Amino acid sequence: MAKILPQPSAPGWLAEPKKRAAFHALLAAWFARHGRDLPWRRTHDPYAILVSELMLQQTQVATVLPYYARWLEIFPTVRALAAAPEAEVLRAWEGLGYYARARNLHRAAKAIVEQHGGKFPRTLSEIAALPGVGRYTAGAVASFAFDLAAPIVDANVARVLARLLDLALPINTAAGKNALWSTAEVLLPDAGENGASPRCFNSALMELGALLCRARAPQCLLCPVRAFCAAFAAKTQGQRPVKTARRATVLLQEDCAWICDRDRVLLQQETGSRWRGLWKLPPLLPAGVSPPGELPLVQLTYPFTHHRVTLRVFRAEIPHAPLADQHWQPRAALDTLAFAAPHRRALRQLLKLHADPALT
Ligand code: SF4
Structure with a gap:
């Protein structure tokens, strides 16, 4: 099939079927020898692949591996996930961060049950119509699960393609993204074309970016x-x-309260979009006023988009009336609640300190 080049300056070999076939063969042979044996590459189950794809967004493979295995034990099917309460879903995701991904996965599972009778949709457009599924994720599920000729461009593929093209356009602009997606489309083999498969090709291109065509010191x-x-x-x-250029980092401060009454801790359930449904330490009131002369019990920092947040926790008095979204939780139940990750880290440190009678 004649393919249209993504831009006039694109390398001429992209338009030549024989050269594309040679590219496919070399990449496939390398992948067969050097590709990592990852659990989501052993399955064609679209649900398991969707889980892996959402977990792998912004998170490294080594971190995802235990979460992926545990998730599929807790929620082995789309129906099991769709039927689970949100608190259970967030608890299973805790530690991976970017909780919108867990909520999107939950919403997608519910949509598959409600709109497709629990059967995972098999076309690119239906997969792309699932809540929270973007162009990359739809292409990944369509190609990895069903071997459909759907292009993908993630960070690894973007880097490889930008280098193959010697692309001078910034890849985080609309023009740069267009050039990458059109190249991915041109380069992608149809299922069975020269014995190639979209599933294998997309995996191999991602793997090339992860293992050889790395951001620093590519192994050319x-x-x-x-x-x-x-x-x-x-x-x-x-x-x-x-x-x-990236946006400059902005420093923020978040001051929270450690309010403990015997074996109960006062916590707040977040209602804002960032950590909605997750538990955290209540904010120190009045906001922005730390107790004069008092040092924080715990202090840690965490990144959030282009911010660097310093979370400080101070001991505070038991309030006369907790706010509507604040609740006393028994210490024994803390492990069963889903926490915003920085607050879980602070809580662990506080509970260690809590053994100190001066803090009780
Ligand atoms: S590893 Fe080197 S030769 Fe291979 S695609 Fe990347 S930049 Fe090009």
């Missing part, structure tokens, strides 16, 4: 497709991909 001399790489030829691989 080991790369199976360096003969096709415009950046390698131009010796510009260290300058690709181009990105527009």
Whole structure:
């Protein structure tokens, strides 16, 4: 099939079926030898693949592995996940961060049960219509589960493609993204084309980005497709991909209260969009006023988008009337609640300190 080049300056080999076939064969042979044996690569179950894809967004493979196994034990099917209460879903996700991903997974499972009778949809457009499923995730599930010719562009693929094209456009702009998606589409083999498969091709391209075409120090001399790489030829691989400048980091402070009454701790359930449904330490009131001369019991920092937040926890008095979203929780129940990750870290430190009679 004739393919349209993503842009006039794209390498000419992209338009030549034989050269694309040679590219596919070299990449597939390398992947067969060097691709990692990951559990989501052993399955064609679209639900398990969707779980892995959402977990892998913004999180490293090594971190995801135990969560993925445990999640599929707790929620082995779409129906099991759809039937679970949100608190249980958030608890199973706790520690992975970016909880919107867990909520989206839950919403997608409910939509599959309600709109598709519990059967995972099999077309790219139906998968893309699931709540919280974007273009990348839809392509990943369609190609990995059903071997559909659906392109994908994640951070690893973007880096590889930007180097193959020697793309001077910033990849975080609309024009840059368009060039990458069109290239992914042109490069993708149809199922069965020259014995290639979209499932294998997409996995291999991602793996090339993860193992060889890394952000720093790409291993070009080991790369199976360096003969096709415009950046390698131009010796510009260290300058690709181009990105527009990141926003400057903004420092924030979050002061919270440790309020303990014998074996109960006062906690607050978040209602805002960031951590909705998760538990956290209540804010210190009045806001922004730390107790004069008092040192925090616990202090830690955590990143949040382009912010760096310092979380400080001070001992505080038992309030006359807790706020509507604040509740006393028995210490014995704390492990069963889903916490915002920085607050769980602070709580663990506080509970260790709590053995100190001066804090009780
Ligand atoms: S030759 Fe180097 S820069 Fe080009 S795709 Fe391979 S690893 Fe990446």
